[in-house]
Amino acid sequence: MGRLLDISQVTAGYGSITVLRNISIGVDAGECIGLFGPNGHGKTTLLQTISGLLRPAGGRISFEGTDITGARPRDIVNAGLIQSPQGNTLFGDMHVLETLELASISRRARRGRDENLRRVFDLFPQLGERRSQKAKTLSGGERQMLSIGCALMCSPRLLMLDEPTLGLSPRLKKELAGAVGNIARSGVPLVIVEQDVEFLLSLTQRLYMIEHGEVIREIDRANAPDHDSIMKLYFGEAVH
Numbered sequence: 001m002g003r004l005l006d007i008s009q010v011t012a013g014y015g016s017i018t019v020l021r022n023i024s025i026g027v028d029a030g031e032c033i034g035l036f037g038p039n040g041h042g043k044t045t046l047l048q049t050i051s052g053l054l055r056p057a058g059g060r061i062s063f064e065g066t067d068i069t070g071a072r073p074r075d076i077v078n079a080g081l082i083q084s085p086q087g088n089t090l091f092g093d094m095h096v097l098e099t100l101e102l103a104s105i106s107r108r109a110r111r112g113r114d115e116n117l118r119r120v121f122d123l124f125p126q127l128g129e130r131r132s133q134k135a136k137t138l139s140g141g142e143r144q145m146l147s148i149g150c151a152l153m154c155s156p157r158l159l160m161l162d163e164p165t166l167g168l169s170p171r172l173k174k175e176l177a178g179a180v181g182n183i184a185r186s187g188v189p190l191v192i193v194e195q196d197v198e199f200l201l202s203l204t205q206r207l208y209m210i211e212h213g214e215v216i217r218e219i220d221r222a223n224a225p226d227h228d229s230i231m232k233l234y235f236g237e238a239v240h
């Protein structure tokens with residue numbers, strides 16, 4: 001049995017600009033991995049490529065043994081490979097409940113709608129309390145919860161979270177880490193993009209450091225260097 005998600009030698013970019021260069025990354029069944037690296041170095045581009053929103057110029061992506069390189073985004077979503085995108089991508093005038101229902105519009109997701117809705121409200125009770133509130137009136141943390149909730153409404157077989165804690169206070173970050181930990185423990189494999197290495201080490205088995213569209217280092221949690229050493233690798237020796 002091969003890997004759950006296998007990204008092999010992928011090259012991708014925008015027009016004539018190459019962003020990802022021969023990236024190879026793997027996720028095994030039941031595993032959570034983290035991606036981190038400086039701003040603008042290709043983390044989101046990688047997730048967009050996996051989701052089929054960008055067509056790779058080279059390389060191969062397979063999911064559960066099926067080649068999905070160049071497949072349509074809707075087919076990739078239907079296969080259960082779901083992305084919660086970076087930033088606020090919600091429709092501000094839609095209510096929480098409407099938003100979650102819209103997220104489960106595909107035939108596959110509709111089958112699990114009631115159960116998934118219960119699961120989202122169990123995981124994020126604030127969303128249940130605010131089910132009739134418009135998305136634009138939610139706090140930043142609640143919007144992030146709703147965005148992850150939308151991804152959960154699709155019954156993910158692998159969930160990719162792009163900077164789920166961006167702009168959140170330390171308290172909210174901790175709360176969100178708890179919820180993401182619960183998602184992982186419920187058996188959903190995760191790919192998490194984050195700048196906060198400590199956050200990633202607490203949730204994932206393996207980290208990939210991405211710079212200039214390349215994997216420059218792979219770190220296993222089991223023998224990860226301490227946090228300060230990782231920061232030195234990341235920022236150079238100037239960090240104390």
Ligand SMILES: Nc1ncnc2c1ncn2[C@@H]1O[C@H](COP(=O)(O)OP(=O)(O)OP(=O)(O)O)[C@@H](O)[C@H]1O
Nearest residue numbers: 014017019037038039040041042043044045046086
């Ligand atoms: N739609 C686009 N068209 C052209 N260039 C783009 C587009 N989206 C991203 N880029 C460029 O691709 C490069 C990688 O961007 P990307 O968003 O993948 O970085 P990132 O690592 O996710 O950064 P951040 O940590 O800030 O989210 C950047 O130079 C960016 O300007």
Ligand SMILES: [Mg+2]
Nearest residue numbers: 043044045086
């Ligand atoms: Mg990004």
